[in-house]
Amino acid sequence: MTPESLRQSLRTRLLAWYDQNARDLPWRVGPAARRDGMRADPYRVWLSEVMLQQTTVPHAAPYFLKFTQRWPTVFDLAREDDAEVMAAWAGLGYYARARNLLACARAVAGQHGGAFPDTEAGLRELPGLGPYTAAAVGAIALDLPTNVVDGNVERVMARLFAVETPLPDAKPALKALAGELVGEDRPGDWAQALMDLGATVCRPKAPLCDRCPLAAACAALAGGAPETYPRKAAKVARPxxxxxxxxxxxxxxxxxxxxxxxxxxxxxxxxxxxxxxxxxxxxxxxxxxxxxxxxxxxxxxxxxxxxxxxxxxxxxxxxxxxxxxxxxxxxxxxxxxxxxxxxxxxxxxxxx
DNA sequence: TATCCGTGGCC
DNA sequence: TGGCCAAGGAT
The missing domain is CATH 3.90.79.10 (Nucleoside Triphosphate Pyrophosphohydrolase)
Structure with missing residues (x-):
């Protein structure tokens, strides 16, 4: 169990780091604008999150720009022909995402009057929105205090708390650790801060611990080999x-x-x-x-x-x-x- | 629960 | 060059 003082310290330090180091991304409303009350369009948040599933930012970004230019609203996407959307997705991979994208757009346009559900549970029912994406859209677009756990967050938690259990068995424990750090203050910024930290500082290889706002509290760094976390199960050979x-x-x-x-x-x-x-x-x-x-x-x-x-x-x-x-x-x-x-x-x- | 499902960049 | 890796979801 994380002591309350440590929890508050981690939150304060990471949010302050995010204020200074947030990445400028095409689908993002930065921390300064969010302080002014700006929020990202749920349609754009959803679209970006689906494209980013198992996909790098540089690969997804051009597709996001193309999609939002061609289909600016969920209604535009919902009424497009399947073949056009599949063709536009070509090269992004995991093509079930494109099929679910259309099914989701049509569900939102048809059943919710064009508005995405305003609860995590409601989002979770839409095609293609699993635990991660529903939590991410809820936090980033709606400022719900959801527990947004992706590969970045798993890695940060595994290092911060030196979790020895290998993935994927460690997933529930890592999610629980992340959940203890979630708070009512700035949920959208918190989710994005954790993921930015994982992507730019707490990287899979060669982490930049000297730039990490959480270094003083990091158990893996104290142990001397932070890059060896998270532990991983042996992989099977590819036929x-x-x-x-x-x-x-x-x-x-x-x-x-x-x-x-x-x-x-x-x-x-x-x-x-x-x-x-x-x-x-x-x-x-x-x-x-x-x-x-x-x-x-x-x-x-x-x-x-x-x-x-x-x-x-x-x-x-x-x-x-x-x-x-x-x-x-x-x-x-x-x-x-x-x-x-x-x-x-x-x-x-x-x-x- | 384990398996299936893409791609491109990196070292 | 081959393995690793990236903001996972469906079945």
């Missing part, structure tokens, strides 16, 4: 798979398919492919699995790494026709997930 991707062209058009709505790259445009399996593909096998009979030529291969397996894709190219294809101009290939954009670029560049 490798092999497949064939087919680049079928008619002049400047390329044949694409729409992947099934769920599962890997669900709902996204894609190149037609074979199965992805452990064994490699011979020329004969690759021809037999092709979407059309044509003069297929081998035009190279690409490697790609997904979360739970790596992939080598042989590339076969031909000019011809096939049933059920979505014919797309080369300029439209930016609607493809990265793995297929990479494959298309390599395959179209390598002329035999």
């Amino acid at each position: 490798h798979r092999n497949g064939v991707a087919y680049i079928l062209t008619q002049g400047d058009q390329v044949a694409l398919v729409r992947r099934p709505p769920k599962g890997l790259l669900g709902g996204m445009l894609a190149l037609p492919t074979s199965d992805w399996r452990t064994n490699g593909w011979s020329d004969a096998e690759a021809m037999a699995a092709a979407p059309a009979s044509a003069d297929w030529r081998s035009v190279g291969e690409v490697d790609h790494v997904f979360t739970h397996f790596s992939l080598t894709l042989r590339l076969l190219r031909a000019e011809g026709e096939a049933e059920g294809m979505i014919w797309t101009q080369r300029s439209g290939l930016d609607a493809l997930p990265s793995v297929f954009l990479k494959a298309a670029r390599v395959g179209l560049a390598n002329l035999l």
Whole structure:
């Protein structure tokens, strides 16, 4: 149990640090403006939080600017076609987020008159809002004193209190520790301060403890090896798979398919492919699995790494026709997930 | 509860 | 270069 004096000290020091060191982010209302009563639009907070799930700030930021320019309100997003939103999300990864984003926008626009719920429990019921995102939107947009716990906060707590239990088993304890520090004063700034500290000072590698406002209280620093926290369970090896991707062209058009709505790259445009399996593909096998009979030529291969397996894709190219294809101009290939954009670029560049 | 689900930057 | 890492959620 954290003593009240320590709790107050940690809060005061971190909020003061945030006042001086808050990052300037496109979706953020800074501490000075918040003191003047300004609050971020819940739509923008929600959109940014969903984009930032398991995603770095530099990667998400351009997408946030593109989305908010094209769809300034939740109503604009809610009435957009699925294909347009999926295409705009292409390259950001974790495409279930985009499907849930639309479902959530339509729920808010249709059932709540365009206003997001004003309680954490209400937010938690929306598609794509789990414990973290519901707490974050509640704190940042509504100033609710929620317990916002992401990977940054887990790391800060693990170090501050030298938690020896490895992740992911330590998650409940780390969340409880973070919860003891939450207070009624400046909940939105508190949540963002903790995450900024984790992102810029209490970093995974090479933490900048000499710049940390909590260093005097940090048990891991006192122990001499703060960078070794949080402890982590051993990881499982990533298997490798092999497949064939087919680049079928008619002049400047390329044949694409729409992947099934769920599962890997669900709902996204894609190149037609074979199965992805452990064994490699011979020329004969690759021809037999092709979407059309044509003069297929081998035009190279690409490697790609997904979360739970790596992939080598042989590339076969031909000019011809096939049933059920979505014919797309080369300029439209930016609607493809990265793995297929990479494959298309390599395959179209390598002329035999 | 464990597994599935992307991507790009970094060292 | 391969493993690590990033503001997690759904099933």
